[in-house]
Amino acid sequence: MTNPLEGLDSKTLFDAAADAMLLADAEGxxxxxxxxxxxxxxxxxDVDVIGNTVESLIPERHRERxxxxxxxxxxxxxxxxxxxxxxxxxxxxxxxxxxxYIGLSPINDHGKHLVLATFHFPDRNQQDKIxxxxxxxxxxxxxxxxxxxxxxxxxxxxxxxxxxxIRELWGFAEDxxxxxxxxxxxxxxxxxxxxxxxxxxxxNPDGDGEYQVEYRVINKRNNSEHWVATTGKVFxxxxxAIRMVGIVRDISSQKRLERDLRRQEAExxxxxxxxxxxxxxxxxxxxxxxxxxxxxxxxxxxLHSISSGQPDAAQLTHALQGCFTQAQRAGNSLHELLAFLxxxxxxxxxxxxxxxxxxxxxxxxxxxxxxxDLVLELPDKLPSFSGNFTQIRKVLxxxxxxxxxxxxxxxxxxxxxxxxxxxxxxxxxxxxxxxxSGPGISxxxxxxxxxxxxxxxxxxxxxxxxxxxxxxxxxxxxxxxxNAEQHFTTFxxxxxxxK
Amino acid sequence: MNHNDITVFIIxxxxxxxxxxxxxxxxxxxxxxSFESGDAFIAACNPDIHGCxxxxxxxxxMDGIQLQExxxxxxxxxxxxxxxAHGDIPKSVKAMKAGAVDFLTKPVTxxxxxxxxxxxxxxxxxxxxxxxxxxxxxxxxxSLTERELQVTALAILGHSNKEIARKLGISHRTIEIxxxxxxxxxxxxxxxxxxxxxxxxxxxD
Numbered sequence: 001m002t003n004p005l006e007g008l009d010s011k012t013l014f015d016a017a018a019d020a021m022l023l024a025d026a027e028g029x030x031x032x033x034x035x036x037x038x039x040x041x042x043x044x045x046d047v048d049v050i051g052n053t054v055e056s057l058i059p060e061r062h063r064e065r066x067x068x069x070x071x072x073x074x075x076x077x078x079x080x081x082x083x084x085x086x087x088x089x090x091x092x093x094x095x096x097x098x099x100x101y102i103g104l105s106p107i108n109d110h111g112k113h114l115v116l117a118t119f120h121f122p123d124r125n126q127q128d129k130i131x132x133x134x135x136x137x138x139x140x141x142x143x144x145x146x147x148x149x150x151x152x153x154x155x156x157x158x159x160x161x162x163x164x165x166i167r168e169l170w171g172f173a174e175d176x177x178x179x180x181x182x183x184x185x186x187x188x189x190x191x192x193x194x195x196x197x198x199x200x201x202x203x204n205p206d207g208d209g210e211y212q213v214e215y216r217v218i219n220k221r222n223n224s225e226h227w228v229a230t231t232g233k234v235f236x237x238x239x240x241a242i243r244m245v246g247i248v249r250d251i252s253s254q255k256r257l258e259r260d261l262r263r264q265e266a267e268x269x270x271x272x273x274x275x276x277x278x279x280x281x282x283x284x285x286x287x288x289x290x291x292x293x294x295x296x297x298x299x300x301x302x303l304h305s306i307s308s309g310q311p312d313a314a315q316l317t318h319a320l321q322g323c324f325t326q327a328q329r330a331g332n333s334l335h336e337l338l339a340f341l342x343x344x345x346x347x348x349x350x351x352x353x354x355x356x357x358x359x360x361x362x363x364x365x366x367x368x369x370x371x372x373d374l375v376l377e378l379p380d381k382l383p384s385f386s387g388n389f390t391q392i393r394k395v396l397x398x399x400x401x402x403x404x405x406x407x408x409x410x411x412x413x414x415x416x417x418x419x420x421x422x423x424x425x426x427x428x429x430x431x432x433x434x435x436x437s438g439p440g441i442s443x444x445x446x447x448x449x450x451x452x453x454x455x456x457x458x459x460x461x462x463x464x465x466x467x468x469x470x471x472x473x474x475x476x477x478x479x480x481x482x483n484a485e486q487h488f489t490t491f492x493x494x495x496x497x498x499k
Numbered sequence: 500m501n502h503n504d505i506t507v508f509i510i511x512x513x514x515x516x517x518x519x520x521x522x523x524x525x526x527x528x529x530x531x532x533s534f535e536s537g538d539a540f541i542a543a544c545n546p547d548i549h550g551c552x553x554x555x556x557x558x559x560x561m562d563g564i565q566l567q568e569x570x571x572x573x574x575x576x577x578x579x580x581x582x583x584a585h586g587d588i589p590k591s592v593k594a595m596k597a598g599a600v601d602f603l604t605k606p607v608t609x610x611x612x613x614x615x616x617x618x619x620x621x622x623x624x625x626x627x628x629x630x631x632x633x634x635x636x637x638x639x640x641x642s643l644t645e646r647e648l649q650v651t652a653l654a655i656l657g658h659s660n661k662e663i664a665r666k667l668g669i670s671h672r673t674i675e676i677x678x679x680x681x682x683x684x685x686x687x688x689x690x691x692x693x694x695x696x697x698x699x700x701x702x703x704d
Contacts, residue, residue: 289584290513296606297519
């Protein structure tokens with residue numbers, strides 16, 4: 001068989017190739033270019049480029065880096081395929097920049113090291129694709145760096161597009177089809193109402209379509225629980241929600257930090273409360289103890305005088321007068337002290353219970369010290385009542401936490417607290433009732449509940465209910481406990497209807 | 500009972516407490532004297548008076564502990580009974596370490612107070628004896644010459660006549676004469692008795 005290439009010189013072959021090629025020596029000097037390359041770069045003749053370094057063909061800003069690359073390559077010359085991360089930019093003879101992929105092949109010609117570079121110029125369409133791919137890649141990297149998961153719901157066909165991060169968070173298998181329903185199934189049941197409320201609001205064609213909610217996701221694969229923040233937007237067409245796109249973010253560690261911080265704050269607050277109680281007790285002790293010391297001594301003087309058998313009338317009178325005066329003094333000191341402690345300027349305003357309760361619910365939800373389901377039973381048109389916002393909030397929180405703690409200690413599941421509100425029969429007051437699903441309160445304890453410093457909690461100071469009742473009474477209402485039902489405990493309070 | 504020789508000083512900012520306690524102690528034969536503050540008491544007091552103090556630990560201005568410190572500084576050697584509204588442990592420990600007789604919580608009972616005063620009375624006797632010893636020793640030491648006092652100070656430290664002679668730059672024989680005079684003047688039979696006298700008279704301090 002004859003060699004079909006016999007008689008063809010290598011330069012002719014080189015020039016005939018459709019791909020642009022260049023031959024350089026180990027020092028980077030251009031030895032040969034082919035026609036395709038010259039055509040692409042706008043050179044009519046080899047002489048314009050031969051003898052120059054390959055760096056002369058690339059923009060100045062890349063030259064130094066390229067030299068480095070070239071040295072690296074010379075140290076370890078291997079064949080490198082096109083598009084293997086070696087894409088760069090070349091300069092045309094009139095100074096335009098063209099994106100290019102290059103392939104490098106080392107040639108060993110009798111101990112002389114040469115490099116054959118093959119150029120591949122992507123066409124315009126492909127260039128756009130590269131740009132798109134690069135931008136998508138950038139987005140993907142940013143997403144993964146930020147730990148974001150992306151979802152896209154087609155609300156008409158009920159299909160869901162979700163990325164890897166969402167699969168990972170929810171614990172779906174790699175090829176498992178994801179539906180809207182499956183995503184919902186992954187939510188912590190206690191957070192469903194909040195999620196649904198947020199969703200309903202976002203779907204409202206009259207609203208802004210913003211969807212923002214935080215909930216817990218229980219991972220299907222390993223049962224781990226993650227707090228997830230979701231931000232999205234609903235798109236409408238002719239008043240119908242058609243699509244929702246958004247991102248999810250794992251905020252578990254942030255939640256943990258917040259919870260630790262809140263716990264510390266609660267401990268600090270408890271400490272402060274105890275300090276306050278101790279200070280108050282010390283103030284009372286101080287006011288009372290001096291007169292008591294005097295009364296005690298005067299009494300013993302009187303007793304001693306009588307028991308001597310010859311009571312000295314003047315001394316006896318002096319001692320008893322002293323007892324009387326000191327007892328009066330003690331009483332007055334106490335009244336003054338209490339008046340001082342109870343003195344406060346509480347501003348009274350008209351308050352809408354449902355607004356207050358919803359605000360409270362979100363603050364309790366953020367505070368997952370206790371797990372419980374809160375059921376609100378509020379009539380549609382509940383009139384506002386008058387009171388001090390902060391104090392009523394304090395009373396409600398106090399009742400809710402007492403209930404939550406009681407159910408938690410009794411290990412009751414599900415722990416449910418029901419808050420009911422209604423207008424009293426005479427229409428003058430609003431009555432609010434907080435009922436737990438707890439173990440109830442024994443009548444022995446129930447009798448002492450409102451005593452100051454009475455507590456059943458290891459860290460309590462026993463002032464919560466006492467203070468709550470005082471606050472409600474100062475706003476013109478009443479607070480009492482209803483122990484009629486055996487298994488539940490209900491606290492009621494009334495507040496006057498706002499004028 | 501008769502406690503005519505002891506005056507009880509009551510220092511408390513509360514007039515009713517002062518009045519009632521005075522009455523109580525007077526019933527028991529004590530002489531009492533009340534002050535509304537530590538400053539007023541210090542101003543009226545001098546080291547020659549013997550007595551005992553009942554001091555409220557919490558007072559405006561100088562408090563009970565500060566008063567105790569001030570009395571120690573002024574060498575007013577009164578046994579102190581502290582009164583407090585509520586058990587103040589750190590302060591009571593400090594007060595007891597500084598020589599307080601007792602620490603009683605208000606309202607105080609007659610029984611507790613009288614018991615504390617009994618203890619205080621014994622302390623006063625000890626203080627009186629110590630004071631008498633001190634005055635006696637002091638007067639004896641005052642009869643010594645400057646040189647004799649120098650010799651006494653070195654002798655009770657255990658230095659031999661030879662060493663004392665060298666330290667003071669005088670002859671061994673002269674030291675022997677000094678020592679003989681010292682023993683005669685102070686009525687000491689031996690070096691041990693001289694050392695006790697020097698201690699009581701405040702020379703060895």
